[in-house]
Amino acid sequence: MAAKKGLGKGLDSLIPSKPIESAKEVSDQNAVENAKAMVSIDKIEPNAEQPRKAFDEDALMELADSIKQHGVLSPLWVHEVKNGKDSYYEIIAGERRWRAAKKAGLKEVPVIVMNLSEQEIVEISLIENIQREDLNPIEEALAYKKLLDEFNLKQDEVAERVSKSRTAVTNSMRLLKLDERVQQMVIDEMLSTGHARAILGITDKDKQYDFAQRVFDEKLSVRDVEKEVKRLQNEKDSDKVKEPKIDxxxxxxxxxxxxxxxxxxxxxxxxxxxxxxxxxxxxxxxxxxxxxxxxxxxxxxxxx
Structure with a gap:
């Protein structure tokens, strides 16, 4: 089964043995290199399901300037999508390069056409972005959740595929328990992951958001947030039972x-x-x- 490939071992291990253009087995890297092709940039579309949603415009312009001078040095990974008599190529990995190439005014870009399952496409997109550290914490958590929910993988299996510990995957997904407004503050880099995890100690969503705004406005450190959340929890507990004195x-x-x-x-x-x-x-x-x-x-x- 294709999904059993060693997806956590790096992107090189993901290159499939059958490019779409040929049914012939491709057994080594040189054969895959020969499968490269130049494709009209207008025939390439981004993958709506790819984990990364946010792109830094300044960084894109820097990459576009580099592409104007040197071209696209690393091919995009794509797969062909049939649409009646017509077809187009959907990006598996390399959307940032594609966006920058469009800004640079390129008409064609190098691609490698790949024949992969939907699950493999999701996994490759996730792994590439994790390895490049391109995902914000919420995008990463949503990608893990997609693998769990849509492909019925267990957390251990997800962790193995992305070369992360199971605890790291679990802690990442905990961020999805935050109020959506707080999640957006994490995406906008108004809060760090450390701040967000500390705020999880507050269960009421509206109180999470109110407190998150206070954290941002007062520039509280993660340590300050942890102390304040603990104090709020203790106040809540003291309404029920007086807090015991512990040695x-x-x-x-x-x-x-x-x-x-x-x-x-x-x-x-x-x-x-x-x-x-x-x-x-x-x-x-x-x-x-x-x-x-x-x-x-x-x-x-x-x-x-």
Missing amino acids: PRLEAIYAELQEQMKKTLGTKVTIVPKDNKKGRVEIEYYSQDELDRIVGLFQSIRHE
Whole structure:
């Protein structure tokens, strides 16, 4: 099955063995190089499903100036889309180069035509952008969610394909729990990923947005946000039960234990003490697959 390719091993490993122009097996890089072609820029369209949505106009103009002098040095990866008698090429990787080439006034650009499944196209677009660090945190999270939801991949499988840890994928997707207005602030670089993750401690969406605006206006650091979110959480908890006094020495021990359990379980773990002798342990999960995996870990421990 094509989707089993080593997608996390770099873009070179993704070059398929069958370009669309030929049914003949292509077994090495030289054969793929020979499959390059010059295509009219007007016959190429961007992929509406590609993860990256935002493009820096100043950076595009710089690239366009370079292309005017040197041309497009790296071919675009495309696949052919049939539309009745007509056809066009949809971009798999290289939309930034395509946009810059249009600004530079080029009539043709070099392409490699590839024959890939829809899932492979999504994965390649995601991997290329991650490797180039072109995606903002929300675009990256949405791309992971697409692989999970539309292609029924598990988080471990997604992590393997993009050469990320499963925890990194999970933490990325947590950002989608933010209010959409806060997500937009992350896209607009008004908030860092660290700020956004700290704001996740506030569950009410309107309060998230109000607090995010305050973070931006007051230029609060991530550490300041974490402290303030914790204070707000404590205020909320104190409306129900007076916060217990915990031995400071135990707090340091609990923090270390939380980190150890987080590494073991691969997800966020919180120790919530009621007093110096008892309390509870909270383990977060972000999908049914995640819950099944955690339960499986406990069951394997019980049977040892």
